[in-house]
Amino acid sequence: MDSDNPRVHEQAPGTVSVVIVDDHGIFRSGLRAALGAVIDVLGEAATVEEAETVITATAPDVVLLDVHLPGGHGGGGAEVIHRCVRRGTTSRFLALSVSDSAEDVVAVIRAGARGYVTKTISGPEITDAVQRIASGDAVFSPRLAGFVLDAFGTTSVAVDDELDRLSARELEVMRLIARGYSYKETAKELFISVKTVETHVSAVLRKLQLSSRHELTRWATERKLL
Amino acid sequence: MIAGVCAGLAVHLGISRSWVRVGMVILTFASGAGIVLYAWLWIFVPTAADRAAEAGRKSGPAAFMHGVGADPGLLTRSGDRGGNAGHGRAGRCGPGGMHGRGVPSGVSASSGSGASSGIAGSVLPSDSGIRSGIVGSALPSGLHAPSRAAGSGSTGGSSTPDGVAGSSIPGGSGVPDGIMGGSTGTGSAGSTETATHATTTRPAVGLLDPDAWRDRTVSAGRREILFGTAMLLAAAVLVVQLLGVDVNWGFLVPIAVVATGAALAWSQLDEVRRARVMNRAGAGRVGGTLRLLAGLVLVIAGVLVALSSSGSWTLTVATLVAVLAVLAGVGLVLAPWGLKFWRDLETERAGRVRETERAEMAAHLHDSVLQTLALIQNRADSETDVLRLARAQERELRQWLFADPARDPGSLAERLRVMAGEIEDRYGHPVAVVAVGDAVLGPAEDALAQAAREAMVNAAKHAGVAVSVYLEAGPEIVEVFVRDRGPGFDLSAVPADRLGIRESIHSRMARHGGSSDLRSDEDGTEVRLRLPRPVRSDA
Structure with missing residues (x-):
């Protein structure tokens, strides 16, 4: 999956353009400062409506999206994704949250975000995550991996390409990520390439987004805090 | 007969069962007093099985002695032979006979007493297996003294057929379970009945304490009092009729129905209050509605019958229609007002809840977040302190916000x-x-x-x-x-x-x-x- 977007204005090769969507000005400026030199911040937005406007106008590679946002119909980050997708956006979304609540996280992931990180993430880590998202991969924090394991179960193993269960390999990958392993460490641990790890994580993300498993939503609703 | 009341009574009185039955039948013909008496005994005198259960539980909280209409001169006796108690009598039995069943070790002597004001029962430990009884009328409350117990033991042999009362407790076994006492005087005239009874159990502790007695009387079940009063009223009416007064049943029955309905509906209030006190809102809502409906129906029916005292059906139906029409009209007029009142109440309640929540939140934020922010400003130069404070506060706040109780x-x-x-x-x-x-x-x-x-x-x-x-x-x-x-x-x-x-x-x-x-x-x-x-x- 190539992220090069012909509509994006001139940018140096290797840099990734982002828009930061968060209702706290202090956090936006802090994040802007924390992002590495390879990240080019095209704009900021504080509400659902602003985000929609800015994202469609600038078409960034990645949108750093707060889960909780004022405006719109109260749908927060998930609503921004829905609106932008309806307008044919090619941007990818990375959810940022302080809430840690499974309900919020699962909602925004199922809306189409390709990853989820907590706001306490460090500068180099967020830079790394943005680049990963830009190249089409999914970004799973240990906590998100924990959600996935909790929601899909730790013992169910999919046959074929079942959406409602994880394959044995995917389970292993999720477990290691939940234990705090990076993709590279996971690859080393399982004797597979980082690319394969990324493939597995993307497959899990797809399952998380597409699974019609009704338990998933119910589970998330029941689980207010993690 | 039906519930073993006669058998129990017979055992209790120490006379043949058939004699008791004959007596009952005679009483029944005496304008139905026998039936009332039977029912009364059936309801209020516990079965041997109940008694045993009580003894096992040892939890009877209150003893209730009720003496409305007690004949001051009533002779009471109680006591039973241990062997007697053991025979196959099932169902209801006379109060004095209870203890034999209730106490596995057999029987102790017991004494019953009727205080002049109404009732008192006393329970005294004494040698087991002795048949005892006591003449208990007009005794001072000091009756409960152990010396009396000895006396009661000695008079145990006498049997008085015209009254039963009593209470018993096992002494020999030492089980502190309580007493069962009940007394019924079937007056020698045969046509009147006086009733006293004592039911339920109480702990032996405080047995000799007069205050405990008072408490017991007060705290005894309201239901029993109500029911007993109703029964006695019925009996009184029967007696009056028997004495030759013409009782207007067409008037009395509707009154009774109305009273029952009202009592039923009003008891709901008590129930609601209790529910609120015990903080279990919503519990028994169905029962409450049923009770209210039953009360309403009873009251309306009673009023109708009273109004159309002739008892004619056509008239009753006509009255019913009229009453319903009036009720519907009043309801139609009052409904909007009632609805508005209800809504206002709801709004006010919701507002109060919101206000409480807001106050709680403000208090919490003040105690936690504001304090931490102040501390952070103080220690702004120490990065580690600031980090630590922020992290601890975050964790605490997260716990408070999202914790699943x-x-x-x-x-x-x-x-x-x-x-x-x-x-x-x-x-x-x-x-x-x-x-x-x-x-x-x-x-x-x-x-x-x-x-x-x-x-x-x-x-x-x-x-x-x-x-x-x-x-x-x-x-x-x-x-x-x-x-x-x-x-x-x-x-x-x-x-x-x-x-x-x-x-x-x-x-x-x-x-x-x-x-x-x-x-x-x-x-x-x-x-x-x-x-x-x-x-x-x-x-």
Whole structure:
């Protein structure tokens, strides 16, 4: 999956353009400062409506999206994704949250975000995550991996390409990520390439987004805090 | 007859069962007094089985003695032969006869007494197996003195057929269960009945305490009082009729129906208040509605019959229609007003709830967040302090905002979270806990948590970076992984006398049937703890 977007204005090769969507000005400026030199911040937005406007106008590679946002119909980050997708956006979304609540996280992931990180993430880590998202991969924090394991179960193993269960390999990958392993460490641990790890994580993300498993939503609703 | 009342009475009085039955039948023909008496005994005199159950429970909280209409001159007696009590009588039996059944060890002598004001029963320990009774009329309350007991034992032989009353308690067995006393005087005239009764049990403690007696009388079941009063009223009416007064039944019955309905509906109020006090809103709502409906129907029916006292159906129906029409009209007029009143009430209540919540939140924020922010401003120059304060506050706030009250604080995941928080505070490095599944804390899980804590402390202390903790509790095994990305260390370089890892982690896990291993390299260190779960026999 190539992220090069012909509509994006001139940018140096290797840099990734982002828009930061968060209702706290202090956090936006802090994040802007924390992002590495390879990240080019095209704009900021504080509400659902602003985000929609800015994202469609600038078409960034990645949108750093707060889960909780004022405006719109109260749908927060998930609503921004829905609106932008309806307008044919090619941007990818990375959810940022302080809430840690499974309900919020699962909602925004199922809306189409390709990853989820907590706001306490460090500068180099967020830079790394943005680049990963830009190249089409999914970004799973240990906590998100924990959600996935909790929601899909730790013992169910999919046959074929079942959406409602994880394959044995995917389970292993999720477990290691939940234990705090990076993709590279996971690859080393399982004797597979980082690319394969990324493939597995993307497959899990797809399952998380597409699974019609009704338990998933119910589970998330029941689980207010993690 | 039906419920063994006669048999019980016979046993109690010490006369032949058939005589009692004949008496009952005669009384029944005497304008139905026998039926009333029978029903009354049936309802209020406990069965031998009840009694036994009571004795087993020893929990009878209140004794109730009710003396409306008691004949002051009534002779009471109680007591029973142990052997007698043991025979196959089932169902209801005379009060005095109760104790034989209630107490496994047999019987003790007992005494019954009727105080002049109405009733008193007293219970005295005495030799077992003696048949005893006491003439108990107009006795001072000091009756309960043990000396009387001896006296009662000695008079045990006498039997008085015209009255029963009494109370009994096992003395020999020492079971402090309580008393059952009941008395019925079937007056010698044969046509009147006077009734006194005593039911329920009470603890032997406080038996001799007059205050306890008063309390008991007051706290005794309201239902019993009501019912007893109703019964007595009915009996009184029967007596009056028997004495030749013309009783207007067409008037009395509707009145009785109305009264019953009203009592039923009003008892709802009491019930509601009780429910509120006990804070179980919504409980028994169906029962309450039923009760209200039944009360309404009774009252309306009663009023109707009273109005159309002729009892003619056509008239009754006409009245019914008229009444319903009036009610509907009034309802139509009052409904909007009532609805508005109800809405206002609801709005006000909701507003109050919101206000309370807001106040609670403000109080919480003031006590926690504002204080922390002030502290942070004070220590702005110390980065570690600021970090620590911010992290502790975040954790606390998160706990407050998202904590699920249903979550068990005694669970393994919660325990690990609390430990992680403490270690975070102490060493200033973030410790993130991810839990999949959960386990109830038992001795083995507790050991697992302790071992995990040791691993977390080691990681925070030596690695000096962020620590990840992952708990996975499956049906067969519980695993905990504690990982850091510190510089790592050479396992073989750790001196053998360092107890930390060996004792606190490896041995602890091994003692509880678990295992542990540790891996350390340039990527960091990871401690893995595994605890197999025993197969639950009940699962």
